[in-house]
Amino acid sequence: MSISLNPYLCLDGNTKEAVHFYEKALGGKLLSIMTFGDMPADPNHPLTDDMKDRVMHAHLKVGDADLMFSDTFPGMPFQPGDTVQIAIHPREEARAREIFAALEDGGQVVMPLQKTDWSPLYGIVKDKFGVTFQVNVPGEQPQ
Known part of the structure; x- marks a missing residue:
């Protein structure tokens, strides 16, 4: 059986800032960053201009570990302190x-x-x- 786990940090609009902060603070390497605006447009779920700049997914490599990030989507609740998820x-x-x-x-x-x-x-x-x-x-x- 092959499975891996990693922390996934969910933030409320400041993911770009956090990714670059952790990249510098932890000596990591940013492997990818994708905004909601980078995804194909979905007429059933149109994005506002400010939503397009929010991060859908970012991947930071720190040593052998993977640290992943995302901003919340409008309408999703955000509770400070409930920002770390486990990705399996x-x-x-x-x-x-x-x-x-x-x-x-x-x-x-x-x-x-x-x-x-x-x-x-x-x-x-x-x-x-x-x-x-x-x-x-x-x-x-x-x-």
Whole structure:
């Protein structure tokens, strides 16, 4: 079984600042940063101009560890102190479904498992202890 975990920091509009701060403070290397505006337009969910600049996903490599970030999306609640999530990356979709179901037991689904532009299967669940997990089956990586 192949699985990896990493911290995922969710912030409220200051992710770019945080990524660059941690890059310098921790001696990391910014591998990628994508804003909501970089994603294909969705007429069912139009973005305001200020939303387009918010970070959808950023990846900072610190030594052998991965630290990931995102800004909240408008309408999503933001509670300071509830900013760190755990991202789980099982390679197999069946294992992702098992993990998600186990975490969902007594918890709350934030975003159901579904196909996304970056993953064949992705979802967010808050477990019964209040810990939020992102379950993400890695998509095919460009060669």
